[in-house]
Each structure stands twice: as structure tokens, then as C-alpha cells.
Amino acid sequence: MATIYDVAKTAGVSPKTVSRVLNGDAPVGQGTRKAVEAAIRELGYVPSKAARMMRSNKSGLIGLITGAISNSPEPAEPRGLPDLLIVQGIQKVIADSGKTLMIADTGGLPDRVSHLVQTFLEHRAEGLIYVADYHQQVTLPPLPGGCPLVLANCFDSTGHPAIVPDDRAGQRDIVRKLIESGHRRIGFLTLDRTMVATGLRYQGYRDALAECGILYDDQLVAMAVEIGSESDNTLLNASLNRLLDLADRPTVICCGNDEMAMRVYGLLSSRGIRVPEDISVAGYDNYRIIAETLSPALTTVELPYFAMGQAAAQTLLNLIKGRSDRAETKTLISGPVSWRSSVTARNSVSVLKQKGRNNA
Structure with a gap:
């Protein structure tokens, strides 16, 4: 040689x-x-890159720990927006920076995180990114001083920089657009109440109602999915029946995610209820394998995973260069509403415009 x-x-x-x-x-x-x-x-x-590393004390390596690879569904089994998109966003920014991304998958075993962190440190990684499979609070092993860590789709109690979805704003935006389209009775089938995203989206739902002068009705909100039984229709069916049995039932149903909306389509169809002619349906995620192939195509809001990955990578690069303000520990990333044909307007004059005339 x-x-x-x-x-x-x-x-x-x-x-x-x-x-x-x-x-x-x-x-x-x-x-x-x-x-x-x-x-x-x-x-x-x-x-010899090793020799160059010894001279510069910079490896050019970035470590990423995730469960996205082992947790990704089979292509024929769409089950929600894969968090692998976060990894793709990270890879794009890291590659453009000239550094190399090393990816380690937990295999669904949280106990492996400490070992993977140690392995990356032994390979002199300049920084680490941890990607969670859904918006949650995490606890990670302590890192030695000088090795920056950025969290994606999660946050911790120690103040590491965290990039998370703005779930509150996303739900507020889609509910506000439903109201602008003439809907006043808006049902909300939520994910498990213990999830961080569920609480934030519930707040966003109520924000939109309050902003538009619509009284909140607790009868229109029901939990439809429990952690560990996401594909079980029992709770979803019962919660949907509760909304449909109301004397003044909703004209539109917001679902906790696009997969739930897909199952709601089937349950409504089995009852002879048409979407959107009889009742409109909206989702959350903008998982295009579902949203664009359903008939009618699903109105939903973007869960901005790719953008979150890009933001996480750029935050880490800034930390490595010493250019980041650590005071901002949590960065919220929002996504747009994708309006499709699963929602129909209730009248030709929006509630907001009518409300404006009444206040004039």
C-alpha cells in the first residue's frame, strides 16, 4: 500500500x-x-483518516441512535408516518456538511442506548442525535463534557436541545380551517391520553374553538386508541358510536392520525354513512400512502418529520461549531394543512366571516 x-x-x-x-x-x-x-x-x-483525526482532533463523524429502522412497517402495511423520514432529513444536512453519519438502531430495546452511546464515543463522534419513534419525554445516559447531543421527536428534563413537532399549532390550524369551511360541530377522536401529542392537540382543538367563538362540548371528544392496541377497533368503534348517537352529531370528525381516519372510513361505510356527503373526516400526519390513496382523499395536517430531521442536524452542526444559543432548548416545527376532498363545506359563507359581520 x-x-x-x-x-x-x-x-x-x-x-x-x-x-x-x-x-x-x-x-x-x-x-x-x-x-x-x-x-x-x-x-x-x-x-489515513485516522492520522488526520489525531492531528485535528475532529473525526468528521456524527452518531445517530434510532429505532426507526427496526420499527418501520412492511411496505404493504401502512401504519402511520414512519419516523425514518426524520433520519432522512438528518442525513441530507449531514451529507451536505461534508461529515459522515453513522446510524445505530436500538432494535426496539431501550437498554441498548447506553451501549450505542459508548460505541459512538469510542469512535470519536463529534456529536450525537437521538431520534424517538413518537413525541415523548426520554431519559438518556449522561454524556461526557464536550460531546453535544440533540434530541429529535422527543425532549428530556436536562435541557438538551430538542426538535419536536408543534402538535398544538397543527391541530389548531386544521380545526380553524374546518370552522372556516362552515363546520361548528367538530368531533375529535384522540390517540391515547397519556401521549404528549394528544394533550397538545387537545389544547389546539380548544384554541381554535375559542378563537372562533364556538363553545367547547365535551361530548364531541373521545379517546379512540390506547397504546399497545393501536390496530384494535373495539375502542374506536365504541367512541365513534358515541359521536354518531348524539342528538346533534358532528358534521366532521377529526382523527388522531391518518391510520385512524382510514379505519373510520371503513366503520362509517359499514353503517351506510358516506364521506363527505353525510359526514366529513380529517386526519393528522399527511402520510401520503394513506391520505392520497383513500377515496375520497383525506384532509389532514403535515407531521413535519423530514423538516424536524433537518433542524436537528443543523442544530447539532451549530453546536459543534460553537455557534448555537443553548437558551433555546426546545424548537417547535409546524407543518401545513393539506386540504383534500374528505371535507365538504357546510355553507357558502364561512363562520368567521359571519362572526366578523356580527361584530361590525
Whole structure:
């Protein structure tokens, strides 16, 4: 295997000059540079990255710990928006920065996190990103000083920079658009109440009602999914029946995610209820495998996983460069509402416009 000394001899220069060409840390004449590069190609010389790391104390490596790979569903089994999109967003920014992303999957075993952190540190990773499979609070092992950590889709109690979805704003935005479309009786089938996202989206639901002057009705809200039984229709069926049996039943049903909305379509169809002619349906995620293939196509709000991944990676790069303000420990990323044909307008004049006239 060729060495830097072989390259120097072939190019007729000193080893120090070859090093300058490789590292770009000092001016080198154009002719000399071409001679060195030609010698490198001729000899098939591969620079020692390990040696360069020892000199610069920078590995160029970023460690990422996730469960997205092992937890991703089979292509034929859509089960919600894969958090693998967060990893893709991270990869895009890290690759553009010239650094290398090393990915380790937990295999669904939280106990592996400490070992994976230690492994990355042994490989001199410049920083770490931890990606959770849903919006939640996590507890991670302590890191040695000087190794920055960024959390994606999660947060902790120690104040590490965290990139999380703005669930409250997302639910507020879609409910507000439903109201603008003339809906005043808006049902809400939520995910498990113990989930962080559920509480935030419930607040967003109530925010939109209050902003538009609509009284909150507890009868219109029901939990429809419990953790550990996401594909079990028993609770969903009971909660949906509760809404449909109301004397003044909702004109639109907001679902906790697009997968739930897909199942609501089926349950409504089995009762002879048409979407959107008899009742409108909205989701959350904008998981296109579901939202764009349902008939009618599903109105939903974007869960901005790719953008969250990009923000997490950029935050880490800023920390590595010492350019980040650590005072902002939690960054909220919002996504747009995707309006499709599963929601129909209730009248030609929006509630908000009518409310404005009444206040004039």
C-alpha cells in the first residue's frame, strides 16, 4: 500500500507538501498540486483518516441512535408516518456538511442506548442525535463534557436541545380551517391520553374553538386508541358510536392520525354513512400512502418529520461549531394543512366571516 512518502517521491516534492495538498491548510502552487494529485492517482494512495483525526482532533463523524429502522412497517402495511423520514432529513444536512453519519438502531430495546452511546464515543463522534419513534419525554445516559447531543421527536428534563413537532399549532390550524369551511360541530377522536401529542392537540382543538367563538362540548371528544392496541377497533368503534348517537352529531370528525381516519372510513361505510356527503373526516400526519390513496382523499395536517430531521442536524452542526444559543432548548416545527376532498363545506359563507359581520 502506497504511503505519503511514495507520493512525495513520485511527485518530486516533500512529504510536507503532499500533506498541504491533502489537508488544504497551506498555499501550494498549481503545478505542484497537479503533480501531487497525479501521483496520488498513479499510486492509488488512500489518505489515513485516522492520522488526520489525531492531528485535528475532529473525526468528521456524527452518531445517530434510532429505532426507526427496526420499527418501520412492511411496505404493504401502512401504519402511520414512519419516523425514518426524520433520519432522512438528518442525513441530507449531514451529507451536505461534508461529515459522515453513522446510524445505530436500538432494535426496539431501550437498554441498548447506553451501549450505542459508548460505541459512538469510542469512535470519536463529534456529536450525537437521538431520534424517538413518537413525541415523548426520554431519559438518556449522561454524556461526557464536550460531546453535544440533540434530541429529535422527543425532549428530556436536562435541557438538551430538542426538535419536536408543534402538535398544538397543527391541530389548531386544521380545526380553524374546518370552522372556516362552515363546520361548528367538530368531533375529535384522540390517540391515547397519556401521549404528549394528544394533550397538545387537545389544547389546539380548544384554541381554535375559542378563537372562533364556538363553545367547547365535551361530548364531541373521545379517546379512540390506547397504546399497545393501536390496530384494535373495539375502542374506536365504541367512541365513534358515541359521536354518531348524539342528538346533534358532528358534521366532521377529526382523527388522531391518518391510520385512524382510514379505519373510520371503513366503520362509517359499514353503517351506510358516506364521506363527505353525510359526514366529513380529517386526519393528522399527511402520510401520503394513506391520505392520497383513500377515496375520497383525506384532509389532514403535515407531521413535519423530514423538516424536524433537518433542524436537528443543523442544530447539532451549530453546536459543534460553537455557534448555537443553548437558551433555546426546545424548537417547535409546524407543518401545513393539506386540504383534500374528505371535507365538504357546510355553507357558502364561512363562520368567521359571519362572526366578523356580527361584530361590525
